[in-house]
Structure formats: C-alpha cells, structure tokens
Amino acid sequence: MISCTQGLVMTLQLTVPSMACSACADTITQAVAAIDPTATVDADLKTKLVNIDTQQSEVAVKAAIASAGYPVS
Numbered sequence: 893m894i895s896c897t898q899g900l901v902m903t904l905q906l907t908v909p910s911m912a913c914s915a916c917a918d919t920i921t922q923a924v925a926a927i928d929p930t931a932t933v934d935a936d937l938k939t940k941l942v943n944i945d946t947q948q949s950e951v952a953v954k955a956a957i958a959s960a961g962y963p964v965s
C-alpha cells in the first residue's frame with residue numbers, strides 16, 4: 893500500500909495506437925517513469941490502451957509518451 897502524501901494519484905486511460913509490441917510498452921513505461929517514478933503503467937497491446945496511475949497531469953504524461961515516439965490519440 894502506498895500512502896498518498898505528496899499529491900493525488902489519478903488513473904489515466906490513454907489510447908496509444910502505434911503501440912505494437914512489448915518493447916513499445918516498455919518504452920512507454922520508461923517514458924512515464926522518467927517524469928513520475930512512482931507511476932504504475934499497465935499497457936494492453938490488444939486494445940492499445942494504457943492505464944497509468946500517476947500524480948502527474950494528463951497533459952504531462954501525454955507529452956512524455958509522445959516525445960518517446962508514441963503519439964497519444
């Protein structure tokens with residue numbers, strides 16, 4: 893259990909159409925971890941959905957993923 897003293901953890905659900913394999917998912921996971929080391933990333937390759945529990949804003953997370961080469965639709 894993680895106590896939440898620094899901010900509110902939001903669950904974001906993003907669609908990343910260009911995510912094709914587990915290496916893509918790893919890259920996306922690392923891009924999110926770079927801006928929020930406490931984030932948890934759950935990528936589903938079939939649905940192209942990425943669920944992220946993070947204290948970062950949706951805008952910041954989308955920008956981080958996009959700059960890793962995976963535009964968020």
Ligand SMILES: [Cu+2]
Nearest residue numbers: 912913915916
């Ligand atoms: Cu890939």
